[in-house]
Structure formats: C-alpha cells, structure tokens
Amino acid sequence: MELQELINDICEELETTSLNKQRKRYLQSHLEELLEYQKHHPDAIGIPSSFEIFCDLNPHALECRIYDD
Numbered sequence: 001m002e003l004q005e006l007i008n009d010i011c012e013e014l015e016t017t018s019l020n021k022q023r024k025r026y027l028q029s030h031l032e033e034l035l036e037y038q039k040h041h042p043d044a045i046g047i048p049s050s051f052e053i054f055c056d057l058n059p060h061a062l063e064c065r066i067y068d069d
Helices: 003-014 021-040 050-057
Strands: none
Touching: 003 021, 021 050
16 A cells, blocks of 8 residues: 555545544544655655555654664
C-alpha cells in the first residue's frame, strides 16, 4: 500500500457515520500527521513508520537526534 492509498482509505473511513468518537478522533489525528508528512516529503511513496512521522513533526526531539561517530 502506498501513502496516498492510506490517506484515501482513512478519508473513506472517516465518511462512515458508524464510527465511534475515539476511532474518529484517532483517524483525524493520524490523517493530519500523514498529510503534514506528505507535504514535507512530496515524493514519498511508502508508508512512513510512526517514528518517522514523529521525527518529521518533531525534528529537535531527543529521540530524533543523529550523532556522527
């Protein structure tokens, strides 16, 4: 599955009226993160991991720092 496919699937699921509030809130949050990631990486095809999204949105977080040896 590609990133755009995942975004489309989430949008379709959000249109479902039978979603409970927690699931809908989660999907909206995840969709916002994916759209922001896609904006920063327009050529991205694969689905980023949660860690990749976190580091993209929080580049100065301690977990995302890269040290040279």
